[in-house]
Structures are given as C-alpha cells and as structure tokens.
Amino acid sequence: MPGEPVLIRGSVTDISERQRYQREIERLAFSDELTGLPNRRLMLDRLQHAMDREQRENTLGALLFIDLDHFKTVNDSLGHLVGDGLLREVTTRLASGLRAEDTLARMGGDEFVVLLEGLDSNPQLAAEAAAITAEKLLKSLVGTCWIDGHELSISASIGIALHPFGSQVAADVLKQADTAMYRAKQGGRNALHFFAPEMQAAIDQRLQMQSELRQAVQRNQLYLVFQPQLALATERIAGAEVLLRWVHPERGEVMPGDFILLAEETGLIEELGAWVLEQACAALARWLPQWPQLVLAVNLSPRELRQRGCVARISECLQRHQVPATALELEITEGVLLEDVEQCISNMQELKVLGVRFAIDDFGTGYSSLTYLKRLPLDRLKIDRSFTWDMDGEDGSGLMLVQTILVIARNLGLECVAEGIETQWQLDSLREHGCSLGQGYHFSRPLREADFQAWMQQHQL
Ligand code: C2E
Numbered sequence: 236m237p238g239e240p241v242l243i244r245g246s247v248t249d250i251s252e253r254q255r256y257q258r259e260i261e262r263l264a265f266s267d268e269l270t271g272l273p274n275r276r277l278m279l280d281r282l283q284h285a286m287d288r289e290q291r292e293n294t295l296g297a298l299l300f301i302d303l304d305h306f307k308t309v310n311d312s313l314g315h316l317v318g319d320g321l322l323r324e325v326t327t328r329l330a331s332g333l334r335a336e337d338t339l340a341r342m343g344g345d346e347f348v349v350l351l352e353g354l355d356s357n358p359q360l361a362a363e364a365a366a367i368t369a370e371k372l373l374k375s376l377v378g379t380c381w382i383d384g385h386e387l388s389i390s391a392s393i394g395i396a397l398h399p400f401g402s403q404v405a406a407d408v409l410k411q412a413d414t415a416m417y418r419a420k421q422g423g424r425n426a427l428h429f430f431a432p433e434m435q436a437a438i439d440q441r442l443q444m445q446s447e448l449r450q451a452v453q454r455n456q457l458y459l460v461f462q463p464q465l466a467l468a469t470e471r472i473a474g475a476e477v478l479l480r481w482v483h484p485e486r487g488e489v490m491p492g493d494f495i496l497l498a499e500e501t502g503l504i505e506e507l508g509a510w511v512l513e514q515a516c517a518a519l520a521r522w523l524p525q526w527p528q529l530v531l532a533v534n535l536s537p538r539e540l541r542q543r544g545c546v547a548r549i550s551e552c553l554q555r556h557q558v559p560a561t562a563l564e565l566e567i568t569e570g571v572l573l574e575d576v577e578q579c580i581s582n583m584q585e586l587k588v589l590g591v592r593f594a595i596d597d598f599g600t601g602y603s604s605l606t607y608l609k610r611l612p613l614d615r616l617k618i619d620r621s622f623t624w625d626m627d628g629e630d631g632s633g634l635m636l637v638q639t640i641l642v643i644a645r646n647l648g649l650e651c652v653a654e655g656i657e658t659q660w661q662l663d664s665l666r667e668h669g670c671s672l673g674q675g676y677h678f679s680r681p682l683r684e685a686d687f688q689a690w691m692q693q694h695q696l
C-alpha cells in the first residue's frame with residue numbers, strides 16, 4: 236500500500252533522532268565540553284570499577300590529582316579565551332605522557348585527574364610506578380606555549396593516592412589525592428606529593444638519589460674497578476670484568492646493587508653505561524700494547540642494548556680509542572629477552588659481526604627458555620655466584636645444578652665462566668667438571684686500575 240513506506244520512514248527518523256539526543260545528553264553528562272575528556276562523574280565511576288577489580292585481583296593502582304600552578308593569574312589577566320586555550324594545550328601535553336590504558340579526566344577549572352590501574356601488588360612498587368608517570372607528566376608540561384599571541388609557561392602540582400589503599404570508596408581516594416596535591420603546592424609547586432607519608436618518604440629518597448646520580452658523572456664521583464678472570468687450568472689471567480663504583484659525597488662508596496636498578500628505571504643507565512664504556516675503552520687502549528690478549532667484560536643493561544643507536548655508539552667508541560672489537564666482551568642478562576627481543580638480537584648480531592663478544596650473565600636466575608637463548612649470538616655463559624656458593628651443599632643438589640649448567644653450555648657451544656669463586660674446593664671442583672674460566676675473591680677482589688695493573692704483572696696473560 237502506498238502510504239506505508241512513508242510511515243516507516245517517519246518512525247525510523249524519529250528513533251535515530253531520539254538516539255542522537257540521548258547520546259548528546261550522555262556526552263554532556265559524562266564529558267567535559269572544553270577538552271572532550273571524561274568529566275568528574277565518569278572518572279569517579281571508572282575509579283570505582285577499577286578499585287573493585289583491583290580488590291579482587293589483589294593489586295594496586297594510583298590516582299594522580301593535577302592542578303596547574305598560577306592558572307588563575309592567566310585567566311584573570313589575559314581572559315577566558317586564553318585560559319581555555321591553555322587548558323586545551325595542557326590536555327594535549329598530559330595525554331602525550333600517558334599510555335592508552337590510562338584515563339585522563341578534567342575535574343573542572345584547572346584540575347585534571349589521571350587514573351592508573353593495576354600497577355603492582357606491592358605498595359612500594361606501585362608508588363614508584365606512579366611517581367615515574369607523575370614525573371613524566373610534570374616534564375611534559377615544562378616549556379612555554381603560545382596561546383593567542385601570548386607566551387605562557389606552565390607547571391603543575393601533582394598529588395598521588397594509591398587505591399584501593401585504606402579506603403574502598405572512590406570519592407575518598409579522590410579526596411586523598413586532592414589533599415596530597417595541596418601539600419605539593421605548599422612544598423613549592425611543580426612537584427609531586429603522596430597522600431601516605433611512608434610512600435612520600437620512600438619517594439623523596441628515590442628522587443634525591445636520582446638527582447645525585449644524575450650529577451655523579453659530571454662531578455667525577457664514579458670510578459671503575461676490574462676483577463680478574465682466570466683460566467682455571469693454568470690460573471693465568473685471561474681478562475677482567477669491569478664494575479662500576481660510586482663515591483657519594485656523604486654516604487661514601489655506594490655499590491651498584493644500590494643504584495643500577497634505579498638508573499635502569501629512570502633511563503640514566505644510558506648515560507652511565509656510555510661513561511663506563513668510554514673508560515673501559517680508554518683502559519684497553521693503555522693496556523693492550525703490553526697485554527695484547529686482554530679482554531675486558533663490560534656489563535650492558537637491557538635498556539642499553541635496546542637503544543636505537545647502540546651499535547653505532549659502541550663501534551664509534553672502539554674506533555676512537557683504536558681498540559679492536561675482539562678485546563671487548565659485553566655481559567648481558569636474560570632481561571634482554573623480556574622486551575623488544577628482535578631489536579636486541581639484531582643489535583647483538585651487528586656487534587658480533589664487528590667482533591664484539593657476548594656473555595650471558597647471571598645464567599639460570601631468570602626465566603629464559605633455552606630456545607630463546609639459542610637465538611642469541613653468545614660466546615660465554617656465566618655461572619651465577621649463587622650457584623658457585625651452593626656447590627658444596629650437603630645433599631649434592633647444588634653441585635648437580637652446576638654440572639647441568641656446564642652440560643648446557645657445552646651443548647650450546649659456549650665457554651663457561653664461574654663467578655664468585657671463594658674457596659679452593661670450589662675452584663677444584665669447577666675445574667674438574669670442565670669449567671674453563673672463573674673469577675672471585677679466591678683470586679682477587681675487584682681492583683682499582685693501578686692495583687689491577689700490578690696484578691697483571693704478576694699473573695701473566
Ligand atoms: P654481576 O655482573 O653479577 O657482577 C658480579 C658481582 O659479584 C660484583 O658485584 C662483584 O664484585 C661480585 N663478586 C665477584 N666475586 C665475588 C666473590 O667471590 N664473592 C662475593 N661475595 N662477591 C663477588 P658488584 O660490583 O657489587 O656488582 C653488582 C651488580 O651490579 C653486577 O652484578 C652487575 O649486574 C651490576 N653492575 C656493576 N657494574 C655495572 C655497570 O657498569 N653497568 C651495568 N649495567 N651494571 C653493572
């Protein structure tokens with residue numbers, strides 16, 4: 236019948252119009268008109284969901300409360316249009332420092348909130364992860380921006396509360412983060428502050444260490460020590476492992492165990508590693524004329540090996556010091572297999588072609604599968620010191636473990652270096668089971684350059 240289609244068409248239009256209207260209402264109800272970000276209501280809703288899930292999964296997240304410094308001055312003196320422009324710019328900058336799974340919301344005015352979910356089950360580690368993101372956000376805001384012909388500089392203060400931590404209610408967590416933000420402002424702006432005092436103390440210490448470590452290179456507080464590696468059969472020196480030391484102005488000598496991890500997490504390791512390599516190559520250039528067989532083993536963190544310019548940086552350093560690549564061994568850990576594996580392997584292969592050697596460090600303490608290990612162009616496998624120390628255990632299981640590692644190495648065609656040899660017995664049994672190289676206090680502790688040189692005189696290559 237001729238009338239019907241018209242009727243149908245009419246009702247379809249009706250429904251879609253209602254849907255559009257519905258969506259518009261939702262949009263207005265849940266998002267911020269100026270920036271398009273989720274608003275306070277939607278954020279609280281997501282926070283509550285996140286907290287319920289975290290409760291079930293026994294993990295912690297963080298809420299970052301961000302408030303711009305001196306925004307009111309901009310708004311009052313330059314007008315709302317400029318203020319709005321600034322808020323949009325801030326939105327873009329903050330978003331650029333976040334991962335896709337993080338939620339950025341605008342609470343109103345110059346207040347923003349970031350929801351980080353499921354960071355870690357350990358409060359300390361969750362707090363550290365939150366602090367790293369917060370620092371990144373503060374950094375993303377630094378630098379002037381032009382709004383409507385006005386040059387403006389931005390900074391912000393960030394308050395952080397962990398969730399669910401103390402309270403199961405989203406609004407409480409928001410309030411905690413807000414309170415912490417006020418403390419950050421009182422502390423001098425462009426800063427971050429934790430709601431929980433114990434978190435803050437830990438983070439303060441970490442931040443301080445980080446800035447001290449950043450200065451350590453310039454202030455000449457770093458030096459290298461060299462631990463001899465010997466051929467077990469002849470007890471002659473074959474080379475040395477290069478280890479980093481830091482003389483802190485107040486705390487004295489700090490061991491790498493206390494700062495390498497921090498350096499890795501903050502990216503400082505790239506600078507430290509470059510310094511270590513530079514010094515190691517300079518030492519090789521001095522020593523090779525007299526000891527041409529000398530090989531120095533330098534620890535390379537996974538982060539350094541993943542770096543794009545890694546191969547160029549290392550080969551440039553070798554060339555500048557006129558040191559053959561074969562005199563350099565790089566010790567890597569199974570950590571390289573956790574991320575960007577392909578990039579790591581391709582960097583390793585390129586370095587291998589140059590003649591650089593590779594040892595896998597701390598073997599057996601990580602989770603790497605042998606299939607993966609087989610893909611790495613390795614020359615040596617280092618038996619972790621914990622295995623060396625367990626060798627003389629009553630039940631013989633420690634000894635068996637070391638024997639197994641030696642068999643694996645043989646099957647992979649790798650030479651073995653045992654770490655942490657402290658006793659004659661350990662030395663004898665390692666030798667007996669076919670381990671070719673070793674290092675440890677039984678031979679020598681890591682030595683300063685002059686002492687190491689004297690040591691080499693006595694122990695012939
Ligand atoms: P690692 O590579 O497993 O280094 C061996 C550690 O065992 C060194 O500790 C060394 O001093 C110690 N050691 C050697 N023989 C013995 C022994 O017989 N008994 C005992 N008790 N210890 C022994 P160190 O120098 O404190 O270094 C700790 C870790 O820090 C290293 O473990 C390495 O992972 C890292 N590290 C050190 N220097 C650097 C560096 O320049 N770059 C990077 N990325 N990491 C470094």
Ligand code: CA
Nearest residue numbers: 476534566596
């Ligand atoms: Ca090592």
Ligand code: CA
Nearest residue numbers: 596597619654
């Ligand atoms: Ca080791």
